[in-house]
Amino acid sequence: MPRSPKICSPYLPGLVSREAPAARSSDQVATDERIDNIRVLPLRSPSHVSSHGGAISQRAAVERMKLWENGRHLRVKFLDGIPEVQSKVAAIAKEWEAVANLTLDFVTSGPAEIRISFAEQGFCWSTVGTDALTVAADAATMNYGWLEPTTSLREYQRVVRHEFGHALGMIHEHQNPAALGQIPWDKEKVYAYYAQQGWSRDDTDSNIFQVYSEDSTNHTTFDPTSIMEYAIPDALTVGSYSIGWNTTFSPTDIEFMRRQYPKASPGLLELTIGGARTNADLSTGGEIDTYHFEVAAAATHIMSTEGPSDTVLTLHGPNDPGAVLAWDDDHGKGLNGRIVRKLSPGSYWLSVRHKNPAATGSYTIGVKKQG
Numbered sequence: 365m366p367r368s369p370k371i372c373s374p375y376l377p378g379l380v381s382r383e384a385p386a387a388r389s390s391d392q393v394a395t396d397e398r399i400d401n402i403r404v405l406p407l408r409s410p411s412h413v414s415s416h417g418g419a420i421s422q423r424a425a426v427e428r429m430k431l432w433e434n435g436r437h438l439r440v441k442f443l444d445g446i447p448e449v450q451s452k453v454a455a456i457a458k459e460w461e462a463v464a465n466l467t468l469d470f471v472t473s474g475p476a477e478i479r480i481s482f483a484e485q486g487f488c489w490s491t492v493g494t495d496a497l498t499v500a501a502d503a504a505t506m507n508y509g510w511l512e513p514t515t516s517l518r519e520y521q522r523v524v525r526h527e528f529g530h531a532l533g534m535i536h537e538h539q540n541p542a543a544l545g546q547i548p549w550d551k552e553k554v555y556a557y558y559a560q561q562g563w564s565r566d567d568t569d570s571n572i573f574q575v576y577s578e579d580s581t582n583h584t585t586f587d588p589t590s591i592m593e594y595a596i597p598d599a600l601t602v603g604s605y606s607i608g609w610n611t612t613f614s615p616t617d618i619e620f621m622r623r624q625y626p627k628a629s630p631g632l633l634e635l636t637i638g639g640a641r642t643n644a645d646l647s648t649g650g651e652i653d654t655y656h657f658e659v660a661a662a663a664t665h666i667m668s669t670e671g672p673s674d675t676v677l678t679l680h681g682p683n684d685p686g687a688v689l690a691w692d693d694d695h696g697k698g699l700n701g702r703i704v705r706k707l708s709p710g711s712y713w714l715s716v717r718h719k720n721p722a723a724t725g726s727y728t729i730g731v732k733k734q735g
């Protein structure tokens with residue numbers, strides 16, 4: 365039996381609810397932070413049923429994420445710990461800035477979105493993405509329970525890259541729905557193995573065997589080389605199958621996080637009803653552009669994309685950026701989206717993505733009253 369691995373504790377909000385229920389739901393917090401944390405993805409359908417300006421049809425899949433707003437400066441604060449260990453953690457955490465369009469600002473006082481403690485010995489864990497906002501302001505959102513000044517650099521890299529992956533919205537790779545059936549677990553041996561470090565069968569179920577639902581993923585295929593994968597010793601699987609400790613970002617980790625936090629995204633832009641169309645680019649694979657407009661008086665509005673790209677247009681609101689009112693793929697000019705809908709007074713948001721998550725291209729967007 366190999367040395368007992370050091371892994372994330374069962375405390376992962378969203379998976380195991382040891383905490384008191386948050387005042388706002390974790391989904392609500394996520395969509396308040398970033399409107400496309402609930403994403404409507406068009407599904408291939410043999411009969412192209414008309415959803416012209418209509419509500420969500422069966423042809424859509426909804427994906428729920430816990431991502432921070434793209435371009436965000438996240439404040440990170442140490443609640444305890446010794447300076448030497450803190451500075452090692454900070455240096456490795458900041459590697460994520462080269463991958464994702466986020467800035468980690470280490471602060472020593474005042475509020476912080478990510479709060480790091482070293483107090484809970486023996487456990488390393490982090491909340492996932494915006495779930496950090498559901499944690500009491502004086503409590504930790506991340507813990508490193510075995511990092512010492514003498515711990516190897518490799519171990520620092522492995523756990524800090526992994527825990528900050530959680531903090532930026534990533535889940536465990538073996539709990540990616542695409543991992544289901546990919547790992548030939550010998551379940552009784554796995555229970556016995558983790559029981560040695562104090563895990564109940566429930567703990568093991570929720571951390572090892574339970575996969576997330578299809579609507580929350582890191583990647584569309586299982587990536588055993590992900591920094592978000594645990595080591596899997598051969599002794600815990602049937603036949604010959606093992607995964608070593610991953611200490612570096614895999615190419616898929618980098619590609620996934622670049623898509624979620626694209627450097628070229630313009631941020632939230634304002635649209636004027638009846639104004640000139642706005643020229644824009646989806647310049648990075650997976651980029652999602654978001655727009656806001658205000659409706660002063662109830663009227664039927666036409667919202668559309670135009671141009672050479674196969675865009676998907678999603679309408680959110682009223683007054684709730686996480687609410688999806690309608691989406692459209694191809695009812696506009698060319699392969700563009702067009703939504704016609706009576707809107708009551710309030711705030712609305714439009715998000716634009718390319719139908720093909722790897723593709724880029726230009727488009728224009730506009731909103732006007734009908735007639």
Ligand SMILES: [Zn+2]
Binds near residue numbers: 371372526527530536
């Ligand atoms: Zn983890």
